[in-house]
Amino acid sequence: MEKIFKRTKGLTGVPFHYCPGCTHGTIHRLIGEVLEELDIIEDTIGIAPVGCAGFCLDMFSCDFIGAAHGRAQAVGTGVKRSLPNKMVFTYQGDGDIAAIGTAHAIHVAARGEKITSIMVNNAVFGMTGGQMAPTTLAGQVTTTSPYGRDCTSSGPPIDLPKTIATLDGAVYVAAVSVDSPKNIFAAKKAIKRAFQVQQLGLGFSLVSVLSTCPTNWGLSPVDSIKWLQENMLPIYQMGELKVPEEVKAL
Amino acid sequence: MTKVLLKGNEAIAEAAIQAGCKMFFGYPITPSTEIVEYLSKHLPKAGGTVLQGEDEVASIYMCYGAAATGTRVMTATSSPGFSLKQEGMSYLAAAELPVVVVNVNRAGPGLGGLGPAQSDYFQCTKGGGHGDYRVIVLAPSKSQELYDFTMQAFDLADRYRNPVLILADGFLGQMMEPVEIKKRVAVSLPPQDWIVDGCRGREKRKIVSYALSNEVGEASCARWQAKYEKIEEQEQRWEEFYTEDAEYLIVGFGTCGRIGKSVVLNARKQGIKLGLIRPITLWPFPKKAFAPYKDIIKGIVTVELNAGQMIEDVKLAVECKMPVHLYSRQGGMMPGENEILSFMAQVFELSVAEEAIADGKNI
Numbered sequence: 001m002e003k004i005f006k007r008t009k010g011l012t013g014v015p016f017h018y019c020p021g022c023t024h025g026t027i028h029r030l031i032g033e034v035l036e037e038l039d040i041i042e043d044t045i046g047i048a049p050v051g052c053a054g055f056c057l058d059m060f061s062c063d064f065i066g067a068a069h070g071r072a073q074a075v076g077t078g079v080k081r082s083l084p085n086k087m088v089f090t091y092q093g094d095g096d097i098a099a100i101g102t103a104h105a106i107h108v109a110a111r112g113e114k115i116t117s118i119m120v121n122n123a124v125f126g127m128t129g130g131q132m133a134p135t136t137l138a139g140q141v142t143t144t145s146p147y148g149r150d151c152t153s154s155g156p157p158i159d160l161p162k163t164i165a166t167l168d169g170a171v172y173v174a175a176v177s178v179d180s181p182k183n184i185f186a187a188k189k190a191i192k193r194a195f196q197v198q199q200l201g202l203g204f205s206l207v208s209v210l211s212t213c214p215t216n217w218g219l220s221p222v223d224s225i226k227w228l229q230e231n232m233l234p235i236y237q238m239g240e241l242k243v244p245e246e247v248k249a250l
Numbered sequence: 251m252t253k254v255l256l257k258g259n260e261a262i263a264e265a266a267i268q269a270g271c272k273m274f275f276g277y278p279i280t281p282s283t284e285i286v287e288y289l290s291k292h293l294p295k296a297g298g299t300v301l302q303g304e305d306e307v308a309s310i311y312m313c314y315g316a317a318a319t320g321t322r323v324m325t326a327t328s329s330p331g332f333s334l335k336q337e338g339m340s341y342l343a344a345a346e347l348p349v350v351v352v353n354v355n356r357a358g359p360g361l362g363g364l365g366p367a368q369s370d371y372f373q374c375t376k377g378g379g380h381g382d383y384r385v386i387v388l389a390p391s392k393s394q395e396l397y398d399f400t401m402q403a404f405d406l407a408d409r410y411r412n413p414v415l416i417l418a419d420g421f422l423g424q425m426m427e428p429v430e431i432k433k434r435v436a437v438s439l440p441p442q443d444w445i446v447d448g449c450r451g452r453e454k455r456k457i458v459s460y461a462l463s464n465e466v467g468e469a470s471c472a473r474w475q476a477k478y479e480k481i482e483e484q485e486q487r488w489e490e491f492y493t494e495d496a497e498y499l500i501v502g503f504g505t506c507g508r509i510g511k512s513v514v515l516n517a518r519k520q521g522i523k524l525g526l527i528r529p530i531t532l533w534p535f536p537k538k539a540f541a542p543y544k545d546i547i548k549g550i551v552t553v554e555l556n557a558g559q560m561i562e563d564v565k566l567a568v569e570c571k572m573p574v575h576l577y578s579r580q581g582g583m584m585p586g587e588n589e590i591l592s593f594m595a596q597v598f599e600l601s602v603a604e605e606a607i608a609d610g611k612n613i
Binding site for chain 1: 272273275299301303304305307308309311312313314315316317318319321323337338341345446447448449450451454455456457458459460462
């Protein structure tokens with residue numbers, strides 16, 4: 001029988017430790033496939049965050065460095081400046097990149113650092129048990145916003161890709177979701193383009209991926225997907241926010 | 251032999267270039283700024299890269315990334331900036347990454363002042379970041395040592411896979427002196443079989459500082475402690491001056507060690523048998539230097555540009571077998587040699603001629 005679907009070489013096969021219904025696994029798979037298809041597994045250094053994805057460095061087949069909370073892009077900068085011909089990507093949650101790591105998120109883009117950042121946005125701090133993040137939606141209940149996020153006190157959620165897209169050094173910015181097969185395909189295309197932008201040395205590339213957190217949202221996996229579609233998709237600007245001509249032609 | 255007139259900070263920067271440093275990440279702060287300025291001008295010509303980070307935190311983590319690739323890398327800052335780097339120092343130590351860090355100590359706490367100080371001694375030698383870790387700390391006392399120790403720092407960092415700190419002060423960083431520009435001496439260093447540079451033709455590698463279980467955590471701590479014990483055994487460095495027959499000792503590092511030599515010479519003219527021990531490694535603290543003297547010395551004065559920090563290590567080194575007093579100036583002020591001698595005469599009830607302590611009476 002012909003094998004039509006198999007494990008990507010971009011992943012090691014170490015079992016995912018993520019909760020049932022969490023979409024980190026899907027996003028890992030997409031990145032793994034892109035690494036394999038572009039034939040860059042052996043030329044890539046990944047930078048892991050602190051958070052649920054902190055252990056992703058065991059799951060990808062490429063070299064990996066664990067960073068401190070929020071510092072992945074600074075670490076990635078040091079790697080890329082030392083090895084300008086290698087591929088460097090950071091994998092970060094929304095708390096990591098949009099709260100404690102904000103200064104680095106802005107300046108890595110402003111410098112046009114030739115690295116790729118994958119931001120996984122599930123609207124909470126997942127690893128610590130579901131606290132309010134900068135991306136938490138208005139009224140959303142978390143353990144540190146037990147009465148719902150009060151925007152008069154905490155402000156409305158940050159749409160980081162929109163902010164990053166205003167900076168000239170950020171040449172490819174996309175916001176995608178992995179809530180449906182159609183969107184998963186679009187997400188993979190965006191991730192691939194982000195890496196291609198880096199291969200061409202055009203500048204900084206960012207892909208934000210909306211993700212679920214059934215455990216901390218207190219919902220089943222199926223209801224989590226529904227919650228993401230009904231609550232997150234309308235709030236965050238989706239699609240390719242910025243695409244350079246060189247990549248459109250690919 | 252080439253001797254050039256360099257500012258202390260420039261001597262550090264030139265030494266880094268000669269030592270094969272290829273990456274520098276930093277953020278301007280007085281009185282260390284000439285380091286990033288000099289390197290911005292000269293490191294690119296030597297095939298290196300200087301990148302001004304968005305802040306001190308970014309700069310230390312850029313060093314973390316560069317060191318992970320096996321590239322020689324340095325950052326430099328002054329006290330408030332060094333405080334911001336502490337999280338990174340802890341991570342560097344845990345990930346065992348060789349990075350050279352320069353702290354040109356200015357007066358603190360808070361924003362403090364721009365004058366010279368040694369008030370970061372605790373922060374530099376006892377941690378500063380979280381967790382049980384150690385970094386090798388070198389304390390130069392003149393421009394030539396700023397140069398030499400910076401070169402040595404890169405080899406020490408590579409030999410032990412550990413961050414190495416140069417602790418200078420605003421006086422040393424800003425002072426101009428002739429410096430002999432020495433070439434890098436080839437030394438045997440461990441293979442870089444741990445770096446991440448893409449896994450072509452080998453197993454994938456990872457550099458991490460976390461422990462998933464307490465058992466793994468304890469094993470990591472034991473490994474680090476074993477390394478630190480080895481460093482303590484092998485790397486204690488100090489200078490002695492007129493110690494052979496000394497009855498009293500001055501102990502000072504950096505600028506204070508330098509001033510202490512004048513105090514020793516003046517005291518000898520008065521018939522006082524004074525000697526000097528100048529710690530060069532602040533961690534590991536040179537306990538071995540004190541061992542031959544701890545049963546014969548009558549008293550010690552530590553001279554420090556802080557409220558008394560190194561004095562704790564001196565008391566431990568001599569097991570409190572004799573009185574150990576502190577002579578301290580703070581806030582960017584420097585002691586004169588006469589005021590130190592005057593203080594010694596007072597606390598140890600020594601007789602000295604009036605003119606030897608003329609301008610140091612009102613202590």
